[in-house]
Each structure stands twice: as structure tokens, then as C-alpha cells.
Amino acid sequence: MVEQSNKKAYLFAIFCGALSILAIIAVMLLTPLKTTEPYLIRVNDTTGAVDIITVLDTEQISNNEALDKxxxxxxxxxxxxYFYDMLNRDYELVLTLSSDRVAADYKELYKGENARDKVFKNNIQISVDVLSIVLTESAGVKTATIRTNLAIKNLSSRNLINQYRIITLSYEYQNLAFRENLRHINPLGFKVLTYRIDEDIKR
Incomplete structure (x- = not known):
């Protein structure tokens, strides 16, 4: 009787083991099919209710002015x-939102003896006030003109200088399928393709 019971337990254990192996294989086969789809979530200011507006595709994203801005x-x-304690975070954000060429130009600001962080160190803070963003599109190229005030503060002397600048950049939303570890930084694949900054001579 005991021997028969042990045999049943043994067969049951084999069955469970085989079932577990099949389950693992099924998960492995399905994993490549998994995709992460971006979507907008709307929160009602009055009730706090949350609802999903839509799943986004590249065309919808490109037509959304609020997202662009x-x-x-x-x-x-x-x-x-420029905030010394936030430098690494800002550096990573800029690289993630830049095309390869724009990212290469940006990296040059932090190379050599005249690298931005070596010159400014922890003595300078630069606050950016975005005064306006104007979006245009020509021949399928999306462009933005941004007027800014750069408030440059010397933390030792407390001296403050305002510099008004005009920034012109072009941008697009690229293929949404990229590394998962970057999705929280750039969930929609926004990329700056060209970047130029000039003095605002009207100021």
C-alpha cells in the first residue's frame, strides 16, 4: 500500500515538473512578442478620476503641439x-533627446581644459526662462524657434547677469522601439536633429 502511494506521488511529481518546464518554455517563446505601447493618461482635476485617452502612434505624436513644446x-x-548637482541628470537627458550629430556637438562642451564643468565648477548657476516657443513646419521638417533668458548667477559674488538668446532647432519623433531603460527619459522617441543658439539682438 505504501509502495503504491509512493509510486503515485512520484508520478505526480514528474507530471508537475513537466508542466513547469512547458510553462517556462511558453513564457520564453512569448517574450519577444511583448511590446510597450505609449499612451496618454488624463486626470480629472475635480474628481481625481483617471482614464486612458488613446494609444499613440508616430503620426499622432507628431501632430500634438503640447507634446512638442x-x-x-x-x-x-x-x-x-547649469546646476552643478544636477549636471549628470541634465547631461544624460540632452544626449537621450539628441540625434548622434547634435549629441556629438554637445559632448564637446564638456571636453578638455575649457570644459564647461571645469570652468563653472560649483561657482555658477544658470537658470533658463523659456519666454516663447514658436513651432513651424516646412517640407516635412519640423522646426522650433525658442526665445530664452539665461540668468547667470555667480554664487560667490551673488552677481546676476541676464543673457537673452534665440534658439532654433529641428526635431522629429523616431521609431518608438528603443531600449527599455531609456523609455522613462524619452518615452516617445523625441529627437533634436539640428541646434543653433544666437544672441537676441532685439533685447
Missing amino acids: HFINSYVRAREG
Whole structure:
């Protein structure tokens, strides 16, 4: 009787083991099919209710002016601003939102003896006030003109200088399929393709 019971337990254990192996294989086969789809979430200011508006595709993203201005504002603040304690975060953000060519130009600011962080160290803070963002599109190229005030403060002397600048950049939303570890920084694939900064001579 005991021997028969042990045999049943043994067969049951084999069955469970085989089932577990099949489950693992099924998960492994399905994993490549997993995709992460970006979407907008709306929160009702009065009730606090949350609902999903839509799943976004590249065309919808490109036509959303609010999204364009959000990413442009974040990019300009990170690129032109300077806060020593936030330098690594801003540096990573700029690189993630830049095309390879624009990223290469930006990296040059932090190379050599005249690198930005070596010159400014922890003595300078630059706050960026974005005054306006004007979006245009010509021949399929999306462009933004941004007027800014760079408030440069010397933390030792407390001296403050305002510099007014005009930034012109072009941008697009690229293929949304990129590394998962970057999705929290740039969930929609926003990329700056060209970047130029000039003095605002009207000021």
C-alpha cells in the first residue's frame, strides 16, 4: 500500500515538473512578442478620476503641439541651464533627446581644459526662462524657434547677469522601439536633429 502511494506521488511529481518546464518554455517563446505601447493618461482635476485617452502612434505624436513644446522646453532647460548637482541628470537627458550629430556637438562642451564643468565648477548657476516657443513646419521638417533668458548667477559674488538668446532647432519623433531603460527619459522617441543658439539682438 505504501509502495503504491509512493509510486503515485512520484508520478505526480514528474507530471508537475513537466508542466513547469512547458510553462517556462511558453513564457520564453512569448517574450519577444511583448511590446510597450505609449499612451496618454488624463486626470480629472475635480474628481481625481483617471482614464486612458488613446494609444499613440508616430503620426499622432507628431501632430500634438503640447507634446512638442513639452519636450523642447525640457531639452532647452537641460542643455542651456547649469546646476552643478544636477549636471549628470541634465547631461544624460540632452544626449537621450539628441540625434548622434547634435549629441556629438554637445559632448564637446564638456571636453578638455575649457570644459564647461571645469570652468563653472560649483561657482555658477544658470537658470533658463523659456519666454516663447514658436513651432513651424516646412517640407516635412519640423522646426522650433525658442526665445530664452539665461540668468547667470555667480554664487560667490551673488552677481546676476541676464543673457537673452534665440534658439532654433529641428526635431522629429523616431521609431518608438528603443531600449527599455531609456523609455522613462524619452518615452516617445523625441529627437533634436539640428541646434543653433544666437544672441537676441532685439533685447
